[in-house]
Amino acid sequence: MIRVILNGCNGKMGRVLAKLINEEKSMEVVAGIDREIDKFDNTFPVYSNIFSCLEKGDVLIDFSHPSSIRNTLAFCVETKTPMVTATTGLSGEEMTLFVEASKSIPVFQSSNMAVGVNVIIDLAAQAANALGNTFDIEIIEKHHNKKVDSPSGTAFMIANALNETFEQKKEYIYGRHGNEDQRTENHIGIHAVRGGTIVGEHTVIFAGPDEIIEIKHTALSKDIFALGAIRAAKFITGQKNGYYNMKDLIK
Structure with a gap:
């Protein structure tokens, strides 16, 4: 069973991901991160501060906001958690942070998971x-x-x-x-x-x-992005430290 920490769990993509992961026999969401922790009645604990998360994940899937990317990467590096991210609107400096983090953990980054x-x-x-x-x-x-x-x-x-x-x-x-x-x-x-x-x-x-x-x-729906992220999460959990993208997944 792949244990998933879902960053941005109460956003539009987070909700779609939670639903589709729940339908996966080999995956489960063990914790969520979101600024609005009480927005929905989730079946997993939700934290507003990522560093308060007590659950251990096999992978973190990130569909959040550029402002949280530094903390998300720091958390993943600190806890040795592989990361899949599709957050957009990132600066060039923020993009280099993924490469730096990939020296310590597997990082899968794509602006579009379809x-x-x-x-x-x-x-x-x-x-x-x-x-x-x-x-x-x-x-x-x-x-x-x-x-x-x-x-x-x-x-x-x-x-x-x-x-x-x-x-x-x-x-x-x-x-x-x-x-x-x-x-x-x-x-x-x-x-x-x-x-x-x-x-x-x-x-x-x-x-x-x-x-x-x-x-x-x-x-035609957000499901295609969520399904791509799920596929990327399954892929990244078996990889060595490094930077990966969709080319590695579909080659």
Whole structure:
């Protein structure tokens, strides 16, 4: 039985994760961490301070807020608990903390846990390699009106994968406005849409001379992200110390 500590257990993703883990025969949530400890009637103890958690977990799954990431990593390193995190909106400095922590524990980090999203990232990179600079690249991401960070972490994952193909020579342009904003071939446009209850949609557009190629992923429910995190948790519990991501899971 894999014992899970769920950070952000009372958030939208945390609730979905708790439900799906409860349906897993080989996993159970032994404790939760959340700022609002009494928001729901959970079947496991919930702590507002992660360092107050008394339960021992085989893995911690983190769907929380960037402001808590330092404490979460410190707790996992201190207790030698492998970590799976999909928290987005992180700074470059905070991202380096994962690499540092991975020297002491296994760390699995991805801005998007959906297997399908990571497939389209690979497809987009292959397309960029084949098309080169003869096609302009634009990324459009759509999410619900409660999402606070933009562009999405997934949009950055896509853009970074594309930029690797071009040896980091591309410049990211976030939306466009004005009368003197003509695109150049070294641009990757990234555009964010926020509205309604859109779970998540990412489209990569390759616009070339007289033809357009689009690669698109649409999330129909949050379950796909939770199922990916569960799969990552099962994977990471058997790994040595190190930094892992979706490429390691789906290779």
